[in-house]
Amino acid sequence: DAAARALSNAGALRAALASLAALALVALLARVLRRRGDLVVHLTYPAELRATFRVRIDRHRRSWKRRMPESDAEILKGGVASAREHHLVARETPFRRLPCRRYFVTVDGVLQDPHTGEVLEHPFAQTTANVLHRRTVRCDLDVTPAAAPVDVVIAWDGQAPREAIVAARGHARGPVEVESGRVRLRLPLGTHAIVVGSGDRVAERRVAVRSHLPSAVDVELGQGGAVVFKACPPAVEPYVAGRIEAAAQALARDGQSGAAHRLLARRNAELGRTAEAALHHEAAGDFLEAAELHAQLRNYAHAGELFGRADDPVSAAEMFQIAGDPVRAGRAFEQARDFDSAIACYREAGDAASWVEALERRGDVFEAARTALEHDLPTRGIRLLQRVAPDDPNYADACLLLTDTFERERHFDLAARKLSDYFAVTKPGGAPAELYARLADLHERAGDIESALDVLETLRLQDPSYPNLATRTEQLRKARSAKRHVPIALLGDDAGLAPTILLADQRYELIEEIGRGGMGVVWRARDRRLGRVVALKRLSDSLRDHPRAVELFLREARAAASLNHPNIVTVFDADQEDGTLFITMELLDGQPLHQLLRRRGRLASSEIAHIGWQVCAGLQYAHERGIVHRDVKTANLFVSPDQRVKIMDFGLAKVAEEVRRSASLIGGTPYYMAPEQTLGGEIDARADLYGLGVTLFELATGRVPFPDGDPQHHSRHTAPPDPRELAPDVDDTLAALVLELLAKDPDARPASAAEVARRLAPLDPLRPAERAAPSASN
Structure with missing residues (x-):
């Protein structure tokens, strides 16, 4: 019995314990089921858009799919809301007293243009959220569109092209084919390059997408459009597709090397290959871009x-x-x-x-002269000192410097003259007696005894007690003699510089040689009769054997002497002595154009227009008087420091042709000769225009059109190259004019130098008041 009772008690205990456990579990479950919290779903999207959403929460993951656009009306209309599904949500919606657990949140809706109502986007998003007891949990979902709509409107001279391809550079989506002239792309916010290809060309425009609202960009393929290249259909599709190297190869095969290099330059720059980009920019003629990249390097x-x-x-x-x-x-x-x-x-x-x-x-002419003399440039210093005007504050000092320089160079007569000029601007009695004694000495050493005696007499009146004055005066009187002269015929082709040499019946003093060439030697000379410094060109002795050349020289030189124009070197005189021909003309300060070109390199289009306009002015003046130059070239154009251009050697080319025909003594490669001139026929003013065309070409590119081979053959049979092929920055108007001037048919060239000047004038910013074409009155 005891055992039975024990077993019964144990069973009762177990039953009691089980009941207690069940009660505890029920209590726990009841407590859990009573735990509640709130969930707030917050949606983020651009404020500029209007939004309508449907938000649903589920206890279990479901295979919710992005809805189809056809159900836009359902979203916008809304439906019956429930504890787990809310409609017509804009920014935020709360779900209240939810049992604490994990929930699956699904958001579906539309984003609209608030102005037009157009549906722009169908956002769809899913996430999870854990609801906590007596807590409000916030669930943030960003439904901002990844891209914005951009409408690309394509036109070709105002008309929509039949077919085109469009792409946004750098985006994964390939080119889009367009047939209506309009296409919508979806692009992220930021700056993008829109590339449009059609037919034989590609245009490109950059667009900044700053809003999620629709925007539009116009791309013009015709006149005035941002055309990257044209006239190369094989390059269109590769370029739009982003295969830049393939597009560049197609352009190069088509002869558009400049455009090809520009594409490769940009491509290398995008890849960070700065050195390669710089090389391609330079090859394309984009010197500014190339320079900036080389500076970075x-x-x-x-x-x-x-x-x-x-x-x-x-x-x-x-x-x-x-x-x-x-x-x-x-x-x-x-x-x-x-x-x-x-x-x-x-x-x-x-x-x-x-x-x-x-x-x-x-x-600063005087300062320039003094600097030249201080640095052992006497010739330059002399030329500059001679330009110091009498009203210049430094004139007296310039006279003394010239006196010293001429004396060192053993030009005693010139030294005496400048010292006399010093006395002329010095108040009476203001000069020391030593300078009078020096002036007398200079006159004596120059062989001008009479002037020396006159100066000593002036010194005697000023300072009778000057040492050795009487003795020196007596010595000069005893030594008085005639001046020694040297005729021009005694000077050979290689005559050196004599201290002072008199020519042409004592009229001209040869001071120094300043240049020489195939036609002879040029001297700085003084015209004693008129008291002016001139340039004297003594022609080659070889001309003596060509009577026809001598006759032509005298006739042409006298005709040239009749020309009086600011852009033509003034000829003063032409004559011969003992068979030696010489011509005197104004002495110029500056340098021939070919030396300027050699020193500076090719010139800018505006500078070329400035020079060309002046050459045309001089040529027009001569042509109206029946005079043709026959040898217009950079070596025969002189540029002064103030940019005045003067044409030299009118008529000498005809003399050279005569000698060349008879004995081939004077030669030279005829780079500048017109085709009709190389044939030896009659020529007119249009031959000068051809020479002008070669000159302008050389100034623009740094070389003549036909530097290699036989230039005579090329001038008659080979088309001249476009200057822009050698120098892409040459102005288009200037390049077209140069090609017209180089026409092989004289009738195809501009009608006159005045016509050329008229077309150059708009390119010349330095001549705002002289736009009119030159004529005889200029």
Whole structure:
């Protein structure tokens, strides 16, 4: 019985314990089921859009799918809301007193343009959220569109093209075919390049997408559009598809190397290959872009060269300074007309010649002269000192410097003359007696005893007690004799510089040789009869054997002497003595154009127009008087420091032709001769226009049109190259004019120099008041 009771008690205990456990579990379950919390779903999207959403929460994951656009009306209309599904939600919706657990949240809706109601996007998002007891849990969902609609409107001269392909550079989606002239792309916010190809060309426009609202970009393929290249259909599809190398190859095969290099330059820049991009920009003629890249690469010297070719001399100078090349920096500063900086550079480099030239161009003639003399440039110093005007405050000092210089150079008569000029501007009695004694000595050494005696007499009146005055006067009186003269015929082709040589029946004094060429030697000379300094060209002795050439020379020179125009070198006289021909003309200060071109390199289009306009003015004046130059070229054009251009050697080309025909004594490669001139036929003013065309071509590109082979053959049979092929930055109007001037048929060239000048005038910013074409009255 005891055992039975024990078993019964144990069973009762177990039953009691089980009941207690059940009660505890029920209590726990009841407590859990009573735990509640709130869930707030917050949606983020652009404020500029209007949004309508349906938000649903589920206890279990369901295979909710993105709804179809056809159900937009359902979303916008809304439905019956429930504890687990809310409709017409805008930004935020709360779900209240939810049992604490994990929920699956699904958001579906539409984003609209608030102005038009157009549905722009169908956002769909899913996430999970854990609801906590007596807590409000926030569930954030960002439904901002990844892209915005951009409408690309395509036109070709105002008309929609039949077919086109469109792409946004850098986006995975390939080109889109367009037939209506309009297509919508979806692009992320930011800046994008829209590329459109149609037919034989591609245009590209950059668009900044700053809003999720629809925007539009117009792309014009015709006139005035941002055309990348044209006339190359094989390059269109590769370029739009982003295969830049393939497009560049197609352009190169088509002869458009410049466009090909530009594509490759941009491609390499995008890839961070700066050096390669710079090389391609330079090959394309984009010198400014190439210069900036070389500056980034610290290739400062080459960057300076490229900035110069891009007509940015200030940047060029800065690059040369960084590169440690003050001479080239100075030249660039001169081109920018910053003469102070140029002078500082030349002073640093010790380049006296350039230093003097910069001072002269700045207008400091006396300072330039003094600098030239201090740096052993006597010829240059003399020329500059002679330009100091009597009303200049430095005139007296200039006279004394010239006196010293002429005396060192053993030009005693010129030294005496300048010392006399000093006395003329000095108040009476203001000059020391030693200068009078010096003047007398200079006259004596020059062989002018009479003038020396006159000066000593003046000295006696001023200072009778001057040492040895009487003795010296007596010596001069005893030594009085006739002056010694040397006729021109005694001077051979290689005659050196004599102290003072008289020519042509004592009218001209040869002071110094200043140049020589195939036609003879040019001297600085003094016309004793008229008291002026001139240039005297003594022609080659070989002309003596050609009577016809002598006759032509005298006739042509006298005709040239009748020309009086600011753009033509004035001829004063032409004659012969003992078979030696000479011609005197105005003495110019500056340099021939071919030397300027050699020193500076090719010129900018505006400079070429400025020079060409002046040449046309001179040619038109001569042509109206029946005079043809026959040899227009850079070597026969002289440029003064103030940019005045003068045409030299009118008529001498005809003499050279006569000698060449008879004995081939005077030669030279006829790079500048018109086709009809190379055949030996009659020519007219249009031959000069051909020579002008070659000259302008050379100024623009740095070389003549046909530098290799037989230029006579090329001038008659080979089409001239377009200057833009050698120098892409040449102005289009200038290039077209040059090609017309180089026409092989004279009738195809411009009708006159005046017509050429009229077309050059708009390109010449330095001549705002002289736009009219030159005529005989100019």
